[in-house]
Amino acid sequence: MTSFDPHAAWRRTPSVVLRPEPFGALVYDFGSRRLSFLKDLALVRVVEALNRSASALAALQVAGIAEADHPRYLAALRTLASAGTITPRQEAIAS
Amino acid sequence: MTLTPARPAVPRLVDQFELGLDAPICLTWELTYACNLACVHCLSSSGRRDPRELSTEQAKAVIDELQRMQVFYVNIGGGEPTVRPDFWELVEYAVDHQVGVKFSTNGVRITPERAQWLAASDYVDVQISLDGATAEVNDAVRGRGSFDMAIKALQNLADAGFQDSKISVVVTRENVRQLDEFQELADRYGATLRITRLRPSGRGADVWDELHPTAEDQRFLYDWLVAKGERVLTGDSFFHLAAFGDALPGLNLCGAGRVVCLIDPVGDVYACPFAIHDTFLAGNLLDEGGFQKVWQESALFTELRSPQTGGACTSCSAFDACRGGCMAAKFFTGLPLDGPDPECVKGNSEHALAGDRTVPATSQDHSRPAAVVLGMPGRPTSIPDRFCNESPL
Ligand code: SF4
Numbered sequence: 148m149t150s151f152d153p154h155a156a157w158r159r160t161p162s163v164v165l166r167p168e169p170f171g172a173l174v175y176d177f178g179s180r181r182l183s184f185l186k187d188l189a190l191v192r193v194v195e196a197l198n199r200s201a202s203a204l205a206a207l208q209v210a211g212i213a214e215a216d217h218p219r220y221l222a223a224l225r226t227l228a229s230a231g232t233i234t235p236r237q238e239a240i241a242s
Numbered sequence: 243m244t245l246t247p248a249r250p251a252v253p254r255l256v257d258q259f260e261l262g263l264d265a266p267i268c269l270t271w272e273l274t275y276a277c278n279l280a281c282v283h284c285l286s287s288s289g290r291r292d293p294r295e296l297s298t299e300q301a302k303a304v305i306d307e308l309q310r311m312q313v314f315y316v317n318i319g320g321g322e323p324t325v326r327p328d329f330w331e332l333v334e335y336a337v338d339h340q341v342g343v344k345f346s347t348n349g350v351r352i353t354p355e356r357a358q359w360l361a362a363s364d365y366v367d368v369q370i371s372l373d374g375a376t377a378e379v380n381d382a383v384r385g386r387g388s389f390d391m392a393i394k395a396l397q398n399l400a401d402a403g404f405q406d407s408k409i410s411v412v413v414t415r416e417n418v419r420q421l422d423e424f425q426e427l428a429d430r431y432g433a434t435l436r437i438t439r440l441r442p443s444g445r446g447a448d449v450w451d452e453l454h455p456t457a458e459d460q461r462f463l464y465d466w467l468v469a470k471g472e473r474v475l476t477g478d479s480f481f482h483l484a485a486f487g488d489a490l491p492g493l494n495l496c497g498a499g500r501v502v503c504l505i506d507p508v509g510d511v512y513a514c515p516f517a518i519h520d521t522f523l524a525g526n527l528l529d530e531g532g533f534q535k536v537w538q539e540s541a542l543f544t545e546l547r548s549p550q551t552g553g554a555c556t557s558c559s560a561f562d563a564c565r566g567g568c569m570a571a572k573f574f575t576g577l578p579l580d581g582p583d584p585e586c587v588k589g590n591s592e593h594a595l596a597g598d599r600t601v602p603a604t605s606q607d608h609s610r611p612a613a614v615v616l617g618m619p620g621r622p623t624s625i626p627d628r629f630c631n632e633s634p635l
Pocket residue numbers: 441478495496497498502514515516517567568569570571
């Protein structure tokens with residue numbers, strides 16, 4: 148299980164794709180062939196923002212998540228990290 | 243961003259699914275109606291190839307479209323899909339276009355060489371059909387020699403190092419007490435067990451009365467799933483059993499036209515693989531707009547995604563879990579679609595089943611003239627000795 152550090156850089160795992168749906172997104176991992184769901188449109192924005200953000204916290208900003216909601220979204224990201232949907236990103240952000 | 247007003251703000255997934263998705267998640271594609279076997283309960287009444295079958299080029303165009311729609315995987319079946327000469331080419335094409343494949347087969351083409359090829363390819367899942375844990379029980383519905391053929395295929399896959407093949411079982415009155423043996427078989431070949439419900443679809447309608455599990459069998463099945471079903475795949479087969487108690491894992495709603503659909507060998511799109519009938523035909527993907535248009539705009543699918551009434555079931559305490567059961571099972575037994583399932587575990591369909599009902603006539607049939615006649619276990623079936631007598635191979 149990957150431990151989740153909100154100050155670190157994360158990304159959507161390369162074998163994972165998100166398919167937008169009215170309620171959020173379908174998540175499919177071509178590696179494990181597992182289908183799961185993001186039941187929240189804002190969480191979809193957060194996950195999509197990870198790749199271009201310096202940290203998970205920064206991604207919450209980019210996605211416009213209100214401060215008060217941060218704990219909820221960080222908890223969701225922690226779950227996604229343990230499921231392998233998102234993984235730590237090493238390379239620096241070109242910006 | 244706001245949610246579409248029609249959708250509840252805090253969505254339960256089942257509620258979302260009932261309103262439909264932009265693309266299906268359980269898409270079955272039957273590549274051919276041709277089959278070397280002639281199982282008595284074949285859901286698609288397969289046997290003979292349909293001359294209008296999609297060509298290789300047309301099939302590839304469908305795959306391109308599935309890729310565009312982000313349909314991540316497709317369940318390929320038939321008929322026996324591997325008898326199509328371009329079958330492996332199409333599998334390869336799909337996988338190369340981000341459409342994973344799970345295909346169902348009776349094992350006829352799973353040679354040691356093919357098993358090696360499969361073991362080397364990613365994103366291909368193989369599902370071997372077996373309807374008895376012994377040759378006696380299996381061959382009575384699938385035809386003589388079919389048990390050995392399936393076991394050989396499983397052996398070839400295991401020998402080639404293929405990981406996690408599936409054994410797919412249609413649960414009947416004859417095999418329901420063999421569930422432990424099926425699990426042992428699966429363990430022996432490093433496979434996962436998948437069990438599904440016998441629906442009165444296709445030729446299944448002809449044998450449903452004799453083969454569908456009794457009320458007692460259903461209870462046994464439910465208890466078995468609760469006790470040992472954790473590793474077993476069931477799809478949307480048994481949510482009607484949730485009325486016994488707790489909901490079981492799996493898709494707990496009828497997804498027909500909402501998250502489920504079928505593309506048949508000639509490109510007709512039906513609401514569900516078990517609903518091959520004009521009543522559930524949404525359109526053909528060769529028409530303008532292709533599959534996407536049928537999925538997203540057909541009148542039938544729009545109707546299926548609109549709020550449904552539970553009819554007589556609404557007052558049932560189990561309605562939230564059971565939701566009235568399987569649409570296809572009701573339709574092909576001549577029961578009202580907004581009432582209880584023919585296998586309602588609360589017995590609420592017994593009266594209707596016993597009364598006057600008209601079972602719908604089939605709207606298509608590709609059976610070969612001499613299909614298997616249901617044989618009692620141990621008794622020879624009417625299948626010819628060489629069961630490929632009239633085989634399209
Ligand atoms: S009609 Fe039956 S088999 Fe088809 S999706 Fe609904 S519940 Fe499943």
